[in-house]
Amino acid sequence: MDGGRALTIEQQRKILERGVEEILPAGELEPLLRIAQSENRPLRVKLGIDPTASDIHLGFAVVLRKLRQFQDLGHTACLVIGDFTASIGDPSGRSKTRPVLSRAEIERNVHSYEQQLYRILDPDRTEISYNGDWLAEMRFADVIQLASQYTAARMLERDDFAKRIEDQQPVYIHETLYPLCQGQDSVQIRADIELGGSDQKFNNLVGRDLQRNAGQRPQLVMLMPLLVGTDGVEKMSKSLDNYIGIDEPPEEQFGKAMSIPDEQIAAYLELATDAPPEEIEAARGAQNPMAAKTALAKRVAALYHGREAAERAAEHFASTVRRREAPDEMPELNAAPLIEDNGKNKGVWIVKLIAAAGFAESNSAARRLIQQGAVSIDGERITDANAHVSPADGAVLKAGKRRFARLVMK
């Protein structure tokens, strides 16, 4: 509890409530902090992790960063890896039944997850458990006992299920067990608080009921707003490919951040960065979204790669995108083996060159790029798909705005 000693309970509460969408029951955070203090023990703050994706993105980082705040105040992060529940699939926000993951996929994801988690969390105050350790051990009688604690009506009235039923989409029995499993996790690890995205409200509240039935104090539920993806519409997620990964290179993060719609700038500043409230407020009605967005993109890159890398990413963006210059560093492509000389054709066939560079998946796709005027060598546009070229060694091949390769001709 060393971190917490310097601050009053009131101050701690303020920090912890910042950026939070909802606390259930409202107003219970401060009393809980007092209990922890008087009992002189860290709170156990639970976060369920669904290992269905292998990349942690800014959306999930919102919750992780909140968890980190708890850690900095001396509390314990209790991560529950849903290795067992991943084989069910969280129905939250889903309009369809989820595909089931294989054991191997889950293990691969978990492994990659753990490395990324500690870019945000403090490993010394983190406890990791796998819910398969207890859920897989349950006997059928235990499952019945668990299921007997909730009614079908309450389960089916939740939004996701109700909508599906109305749309004549299937709802499977095992999906209704998902919230119960997650609630059982809370019982198992004796969570004081459960963090989650706002779409986790129902699941987290089930945990309260189960804990109460088990004679525990029901966990406080803390819900964070969902970060919208770079498309500006859907929730950020890997499957929609609208995410910014915390492990991505700074240039990628910067560029992706620049591609969010202007209206999302303030939300991103608030949820995904440490920007002070004044800056967030200023960004809300900004006259110059470009400047605000650039500042945001820098903050994001700096958070995961440091200030210097963020500055470089900004410069990279300005030169490649705004001034359309070739970047300093780009992959090399040895084009020498592609050179032909058979009387009919002399040089490298441009279509093959594009395909070899990996800029197109097929020759047909390469032809399209060429015909659309996307391809150039050393700034000279090539629009004839039958063209053969003899570029100088070190010439720059470009396809579209962002794909570059330096040609090696010997």
Place this chain on the structure above:
RNA sequence: GGGAGGAUACUCAAGUGGUCAACGAGGGCAGACUGUAAAUCUGCUGGCGAAGCCUUCGGGGGUUCGAAUCCUCCUCCUCCCA
């Protein structure tokens, strides 16, 4: 157990014998423009060294000069009644 409906490209979704490599929308890509990889507009979006050819509409078999479209069997999916 009984009845009804469905499976089309990345997704949704038209098409019910030739004019179908398959309408449309979303997504993606590209170009123009710009303040950005935003917005907007336009184009492209199965493969092949490509005026032509090849493969595709859940799977197999069949009818036909010709099938995504008709028949048949199979697989899978959904809904309604009980």
